[in-house]
């Protein structure tokens with residue numbers, strides 16, 4: 219490579235780096251702004267110019283959120299419902315995906331088309347039906363009521379089917395020759411060979427469920443049954459909007475998800491690469 | 499250990515009948531090789547025995563028990579796959595134990611069998627590794643080990659050596675032969691490599707186009723090929739085929755080759771007429787005296803212990819002749835060729851073979 223070439227290459231690299239950095243700053247700034255503002259006094263927040271650092275940092279909004287609201291219950295409700303949604307969605311989708319990918323039974327194709335088609339229907343259009351249904355079942359203001367309508371995630375089935383499709387046929391045949399029952403083929407061969415997908419799908423589903431707002435907002439009216447995303451809307455009161463206080467509770471609400479992602483980030487990436495390796 | 503019998507089995511994929519009415523008996527402890535070109539139905543036939551493909555018609559008897567409708571796991575046979583199909587998330591030990599755990603064998607017996615298999619295959623040191631930490635040859639051995647621990651009535655191999663490099667293939671082939679002698683189990687082995695077939699088999703089943711062309715010991719198949727196909731498929735370099743006009747009188751026959759030369763032989767054929775004359779290179783000698791015919795040497799291959807002479811006869815037909823290691827023949831020379839008439843074969847237009855005495 220000549221030096222001119224090398225220089226051009228470096229310039230190209232530099233431009234890309236600069237663009238990336240700008241994009242990252244643009245993307246991260248609102249988050250930074252939100253976090254910083256949650257440490258400001260209310261009147262500082264509404265000042266008309268940009269202050270990148272609080273003048274008098276304070277924890278009073280956090281203190282308020284933690285002591286004056288039912289954030290403890292909200293956390294509990296969120297954890298319980300998000301875990302419930304994750305475990306149920308992933309385990310049922312796993313079974314359905316496996317059946318469609320590996321078993322031959324009448325109605326397999328229509329079922330598959332149905333699932334593909336339901337992928338096209340946004341759950342929001344069904345929300346009135348869900349509400350009436352859940353209300354009739356007497357499940358408003360319960361964990362079950364929050365969880366049930368959120369179990370509709372055809373994409374998880376679709377991903378599982380694709381991954382199971384790509385396990386070479388010989389593994390199944392070897393297991394069949396080895397006298398393995400269908401259940402053992404699933405649990406001892408197909409699931410372990412696709413741990414990566416299960417991990418990734420679980421994390422993604424958990425984050426979806428944790429961030430869900432519209433349905434939990436409709437399904438719950440009693441403050442102590444609210445999930446955290448719904449609960450934090452309750453910190454504004456009759457006297458108007460408290461930006462800093464709301465931001466502080468928003469930070470508290472997002473914190474576990476951010477933490478989970480930071481902890482699992484490597485695991486998620488690694489998991490996806492691993493599963494890709496099996497496919498190859 | 500058990501014998502395996504196929505009785506008039508057939509198999510269709512959709513509307514296409516691929517296996518038509520095949521019968522075959524594999525004796526207890528016998529090593530039988532299914533040999534044939536790609537698409538000849540070797541794998542399909544093996545997988546029908548394994549239970550991975552259904553048998554549409556006919557019977558499969560394993561150890562005298564009717565098995566055609568049993569699930570693969572209940573047929574008491576073990577299969578070794580071409581790409582091994584070792585479970586990547588299990589150690590070698592777990593891979594071998596999997597099949598035994600599935601039938602609920604107790605852990606002590608499992609440990610014993612795995613240890614035995616490890617000893618037989620000399621891979622005790624590898625038991626706690628995962629497949630990804632093994633070489634191709636070692637994976638191959640684990641795949642065989644996984645079959646051995648089941649102590650099956652029969653072993654089925656589908657091209658087990660084709661993923662190995664040439665040197666390792668030869669070594670593993672020898673090990674397989676030794677393994678067969680040691681455990682004396684019934685084995686059916688699929689390959690398209692005739693060297694593997696010749697070296698390993700007690701009997702070879704030659705398949706072509708999903709039909710059995712011939713069943714016989716390696717030497718029978720080599721010396722007395724039942725058809726033109728078998729004659730051409732077995733042996734390397736391949737048999738020479740020459741167009742010939744044959745006149746017969748009782749047990750004697752005279753073949754007139756394309757270049758006008760005449761070859762006399764002792765063979766019983768139904769009619770005079772057009773035949774193909776087949777002769778292996780080692781039965782065609784380069785001679786200093788007068789031969790049966792002459793040709794021009796086009797290519798000379800020195801293989802050390804022997805020399806292959808590619809000769810073109812007067813009518814343009816190519817014939818490969820075998821000469822000694824110190825052959826003086828050079829390309830361009832005119833060579834006299836003598837046929838060993840006791841090793842001649844005649845093939846009629848339907849491919850049926852008649853062997854000279």
Ligand SMILES: Nc1ncnc2c1ncn2[C@@H]1O[C@H](COP(=O)(O)OP(=O)(O)OP(=O)(O)O)[C@@H](O)[C@H]1O
Nearest residue numbers: 511516534535536537538539540541542543690708
């Ligand atoms: N699942 C299938 N569906 C339809 N046709 C099939 C199927 N499997 C095999 N065949 C056909 O059956 C015939 C025999 O195939 P088979 O795999 O037994 O050949 P083979 O002798 O094992 O060849 P190779 O040496 O390439 O493995 C082929 O013509 C093939 O196209």
Ligand SMILES: [Mg+2]
Nearest residue numbers: 540541542656
């Ligand atoms: Mg095959």
